[in-house]
Amino acid sequence: VARDREPKEDSATKRRLEAIAATIGAALTLLTLGVIVWDGVTAPESPPYITVEARGVHQQAGGFVLEVVAINRGGRTAAQVEVQGILRRDGEAIAESTTTFDHVPRGSQARGGLFFARDPREFELELRALGYSDP
Amino acid sequence: MAETSGRAERPGSLDFLTGIGRAFGGAVIFAFPLLMTMEMWHFGFTMSRAHLAIFICVTLPLLFGLSYYSGFEKTESVGEDAEDAFVALGVGFVASALMLTLFGMITWDMTPGEIFGKIGVQMVPASIGAIVASKQFHSRDAESDDDEERRRSYLGELFLMGAGALFVAFNVAPTDEMLVIAFKMTTAHALALVAVSILALHGFVYTVGFAGQEERPDYAGFWLTFLHFTIAGYGIALIVSLYVLWTFGRTADIGEAELVSMVVVLGFPASLGAATARLIV
Numbered sequence A: 001v002a003r004d005r006e007p008k009e010d011s012a013t014k015r016r017l018e019a020i021a022a023t024i025g026a027a028l029t030l031l032t033l034g035v036i037v038w039d040g041v042t043a044p045e046s047p048p049y050i051t052v053e054a055r056g057v058h059q060q061a062g063g064f065v066l067e068v069v070a071i072n073r074g075g076r077t078a079a080q081v082e083v084q085g086i087l088r089r090d091g092e093a094i095a096e097s098t099t100t101f102d103h104v105p106r107g108s109q110a111r112g113g114l115f116f117a118r119d120p121r122e123f124e125l126e127l128r129a130l131g132y133s134d135p
Numbered sequence B: 001m002a003e004t005s006g007r008a009e010r011p012g013s014l015d016f017l018t019g020i021g022r023a024f025g026g027a028v029i030f031a032f033p034l035l036m037t038m039e040m041w042h043f044g045f046t047m048s049r050a051h052l053a054i055f056i057c058v059t060l061p062l063l064f065g066l067s068y069y070s071g072f073e074k075t076e077s078v079g080e081d082a083e084d085a086f087v088a089l090g091v092g093f094v095a096s097a098l099m100l101t102l103f104g105m106i107t108w109d110m111t112p113g114e115i116f117g118k119i120g121v122q123m124v125p126a127s128i129g130a131i132v133a134s135k136q137f138h139s140r141d142a143e144s145d146d147d148e149e150r151r152r153s154y155l156g157e158l159f160l161m162g163a164g165a166l167f168v169a170f171n172v173a174p175t176d177e178m179l180v181i182a183f184k185m186t187t188a189h190a191l192a193l194v195a196v197s198i199l200a201l202h203g204f205v206y207t208v209g210f211a212g213q214e215e216r217p218d219y220a221g222f223w224l225t226f227l228h229f230t231i232a233g234y235g236i237a238l239i240v241s242l243y244v245l246w247t248f249g250r251t252a253d254i255g256e257a258e259l260v261s262m263v264v265v266l267g268f269p270a271s272l273g274a275a276t277a278r279l280i281v
Helices: A007-042 B002-009 B012-035 B038-046 B049-069 B078-102 B112-136 B145-151 B154-172 B177-184 B187-208 B218-247 B256-280
Strands: A050-060 A063-072 A078-089 A092-104 A109-116 A124-133
Touching (some): A007 B049, A007 B078, A007 B112, A050 A078, A050 A124, A063 A092, A063 A124, A078 A109, A092 B038, B038 B112, B049 B112, B049 B154, B078 B112, B112 B154, B154 B256, B187 B256
Antiparallel strands (some): A050 A063, A078 A092
C-alpha cells in the first residue's frame, strides 16, 4: 500500500540527499588533491635543514632531562635524525648525550629529550643534528 | 508490512542514511588494517606528492567502475555511478580523518600537507571499502539481472580482477616486509612463487566459474579459460603490482632484478585479489 502512496516524493528526497553527499565528497576530494598538489609545488627542492632548540630543563631523581625540539626548515623529510647535545665549560666538553628522531617531516618539528647527570643550565649548551637518512 | 516488502518502502531520507551508514561501516572495516599500519602514516609526508595526487585520481574511475558493476544500489545512469563514486570518496575521507584523529595521528601542529597527505593515502582503500561493502551488506535479492549481465562481460571480468588486485596488493604493499621478502628470495624462489600465484589464480577462476568458460568443449575450454582469465589475470596482477610499487616510491633506485622480484612478491597477493574479487563484489 505504502509503495503506491508516495514513492516519487521519497525517491526525490533520496536523490537530493545523494546529490548533496556527492557534492560534499567531490569537494573533499578536490580539497585533498588541492592541498597535496600545492604542497608538492611549493616545497623547495632543498635537503633537510634541521635546527635543534632547547625547550626546558626538568630535574629528576638522579639527573636532569633537557627537552629538545628538532625543526626541519628544508624541502625534504628527514628520517633517523640523530641529535646531539654537549655541555661545555670554557670550551671543554663535560658531558654528551644523543637521541634519534624517526622522522622530522619538512616544515614540521619533532620533540624529544636528552638526559644529563648534571644540570645543563650551568653549562654552555651545544645542540645540533648529526645526520639523517632519506625516508 | 514494512519488514516483508523491504527497502523500497522506507522513506527516502532513512533509506539514504542507511546507505551512508553501510558505506561508513565498509570504509572502516576495509581500511582499518591500513589505518593501523605505521608505514601508511609515514607515506602521508614521505610519499611523492605527484604520485599521491595521481593515485587519488586513479581511484575515481576505479570507484566509478565498481559502482557500475555493483555499487550502492541498482544504478540507472552514468551520472548516478559518478555520484556514487564521489559519495564513496567523501565517506572515505571522513572515515579516514576520524580514525586517524582518534589514533592521535593527526594533530594541529602538523602542516596541511602532512594532514591531507595522511588522509589522502588512506581515503583510497576506505572509499573502495565504502563502495564494495555497501553492496555486500545489501540483501541478496536486490541484485538485479542487469548487474549480473554487466559483470558477465569479459571487460567487466578483467576490470573486477584489476580492482581486486589493486585492493589486496595495496593492503600489503606499504609494509617493509615486501622488500625483505624480495631481498631474501633467490631466482628459484621467485619462479616458484610465479607458479604458485598462477596456480592459485587458476584454481579460483576454475572454481568460481567465470563467464563463458563452461560453454567451451572440454579440452579447448581448459586452455581458453587458462589464457583468457588466468594468464590475463596474472598479467593484470603484475601491472597493478608495479603501479602500486611505483606509487609508494619503491621502484626508485632499485636494480632491475630486485624490481622484478618485488613485482613477483606483490604479484602473489595481487593474484589472490584478482581471483577473489568476483566473490566479494
